[in-house]
Amino acid sequence: MDLRACLDAPLTLAPGQTELLPSGMAVHMADAGMAATVLPRSGLGHKHGIVLGNLVGLIDSDYQGQILISCWNRGIEPFVINPGERVAQLVFVPVLRPRFQVVDEFTPSTRGEGGFGHTGRH
């Protein structure tokens, strides 16, 4: 779902500037097994350097306020955001709530503790 900049007038983001933009939208999921993520738009990020100041936003299921979009101009040119412009996207995701158990050791797996390139190029 698109998130649009709910602005009265165009807003210029200088290089390096971050602004919290109103989306004009609120949702109440009322389901603890769900959340939403605010993600950047690929074109804005790749071509114009407009990404999210928090990289990814998490909208909690019990949040009832307006969804805000942290817009960061990481580029080298000023960028004008127009009222109603699509600046980010909202994606709903399931949330798993595992129950944890403290153990002395894990059941061995093939990978074990190997990570960070353990199975790839050396």
Ligand SMILES: O=c1ccn([C@H]2C[C@H](O)[C@@H](COP(=O)(O)OP(=O)(O)OP(=O)(O)O)O2)c(=O)[nH]1
């Ligand atoms: O891009 C975002 C990220 C968060 N929020 C809202 C919804 C979310 O449920 C709330 C809190 O977000 P988060 O838990 O990530 O923030 P925090 O910095 O940990 O603050 P808090 O103490 O309010 O949880 O802020 C937004 O509107 N946009």
